[in-house]
Amino acid sequence: MSHYVGRGTVLELGLEMWSRRRWLVLVVFAMTLASAVGIATSLPNIYRSTATVLVERHQVPEAFVRSSVTGELETRLQTISQGIMSRGKLDDLITRLGLYPDLRDRVPAEAVVEQMRRDIKLELREVAQQMTGRSATVSFNLSYRGRDPETVAKVANTLATLYVEENSKVREQQASQAAQFLRIQLAEAKNRVDAQEAGVRDFRARHTGELPQQMGVNLATLERLQAQLHLNSANQLRARDQRMRQQAESYPEVVRVKAEIAALERELAGAKPDGNSAADAAALDEPDAEIKALKAEEQRLRRDINAYQRRVESSPQREQEFQELSRGFVTAKETYDSLLKRYEDAQLSENLEQSRQGEQFRILDSAIPAKQPLAPNRIRLILVGVLLSMGTAAAAMVVAERLDTSFHTFDELRSFARVPVLASIPHVASAAETARLARRRWLATVSIALGLALVVLAAHHVAHENEQLVRILSRGVS
Incomplete structure (x- = not known):
């Protein structure tokens, strides 16, 4: 008790x-x-092996070739990790290297893949930048743990190689997609420029003589036509005066006296009639023909003056319409020029990535078999x-x-x-x-x-x- x-x-x-x-x-x-x-x-x-991957910056200065691959390195690393840690990639790696043989007999494939995800470790190495004070990733470690040290080292090196290849593939893909996108945008911008240019040409063809650039010519021509009309009016007055004088001289009494005087002169001179009567008749008809011609010219001048006055009057409206068309054309042309410059830069960036001259990953230290277990x-x-x-x-x-x-x-x-x-x-x-x-x-x-x-x-x-x-x-x- x-x-x-x-x-x-x-x-x-x-x-x-x-x-x-x-x-x-x-x-x-x-x-x-x-x-x-x-x-x-x-x-x-359980052994662990680690491979170190170095981040190599652009070999060609960005002042000469600007890369179209944007985004932080850490974000791209996470994207690459998600791709490599996917079920398809890891399942293929497990099958190819013969990993987890006992575990595969006891659990589903998803559990084996999840176990491999837990056995892989990514560790970033960062340094502080002196200019900005921000941390920049200069390298990262890829670790893997498992039973056999030789297999563990092989898996770690394989993962490091996958990261290097995937980074190059991602950068090339991004550069290619950027160039392709700009190529499509450039073609659309070219079509807009052509459409705007065709609209400007059609506007000029439909409104020839009414364009703002032709305002000075129209005013000068209108002034010249008005001067010609003034001269025509003066000529018409002169022709009418001449005809009135000729009509005054053709009165019957005046004509009879002139005929008697002419007959006496001929008798004195002993000469024959020389046909001056016909000339006098023609001289009488000459002012009428001139007046008729001057009136036709007046009508033509007035039509031309009206036409040029309509051009001058419609010139402000045409100027506004032309400015709108020109503004659209200039905007489209500026957009096209900007896209063309970007497309050329994107092509250079694509060539840079394809030649592996951009930011690349390089295996600095390969994984070696561990001598002591973790x-x-x-x-x-x-x-x-x-x-x-x-x-x-x-x-x-x-x-x-x-x-x-x-x-x-x-x-x-x-x-x-x-x-x-x-x-x-x-x-x-x-x-x-x-x-x-x-x-x-x-x-x-x-x-x-x-x-x-x-x-x-x-x-x-x-x-x-x-x-x-x-x-x-x-x-x-x-």
Whole structure:
């Protein structure tokens, strides 16, 4: 019966329990420690190899050739990692290199791929830039852990090669896509420029003479036509005056007197009529013909003046329409020129990436097989096993004491019965009982030995080739 209130110190109680339960404590301690040591010694070794990849900046200065591949290096690394860590890539790598043979027989392919993702580690190395103060990635480490050191190093180098190739592929693809996009945009801009140019040509053809550039010519021509019209009017007045004088001279009385005078002159001169009457008739008709011609010329001049006046009057509207067309053409031409410059830069960038002169990854240090395992840390596991064994043994001793209902001392009996104890009779064992106790000790010893053996075998069976257990026990180890 366990009533220890007021009975000595904790140390004294512990010594009393140890004296009664030492064999139980030793057996539990031995069993627990044997299992811990068996697990620690039977766990497989896990090795890790690391490859270092250097980030080489542009070999051609960006002042000469500007790269069309934009975005931070860290972002591109994450994109490349997502591609390499995809199920298809890793599954192909697992099959090609024969990784996780035991695990593939026990779990689905998705679980194997997920385990490989956990075994791969990407670590960036950054330095602070003096000019901007920002951190820049100069290299990164690719690590892989596994059972066989040779295979682990091979996988790490394969992953590093995949990163190098994938980076070149991604940069070439981005440069090519940028050039292709600009090529399409440039063709569309060229079509817009051609359409605007055709519109300007059609506008000029439809409104010839009304364009703003022709305003000065139209005004000069209009002024010249008005001067010609003024001169025509003066000529018409002169022709009308001449005709009026000729008409005045052709009156009958004037004509008769002129005929008599002419006859007298001929008689005196003894000459014949010389046909001047016909000439005089023609002279009479000449002013009418001139007036008719001047009137026709006046009509033509007035038509031309009206036409040029309409051109001058419509010139402001045509100027506004032409400015709108010109503005659209200039905008389209500027856009085309800008896209053409960008397209030329994109072509240079594409050639730069194809010739591997841009930012590239280069394997600086290849992974080599590790000589020392990364896990498990057997010494640490054994020390933890010792502590766990001691705790388990102490717990077993306390539980045994709690479950024991017998009295071991007079004080326990007195505290329980509250009656006086008169005497204590010791146990006197007979020869048969002594022999029986000896057989029990022998059987117990054999049982304990067999139990220890079974515990060690069970620990070996559980821990042998159990990589998952190694990763669980070594969780947190970098």
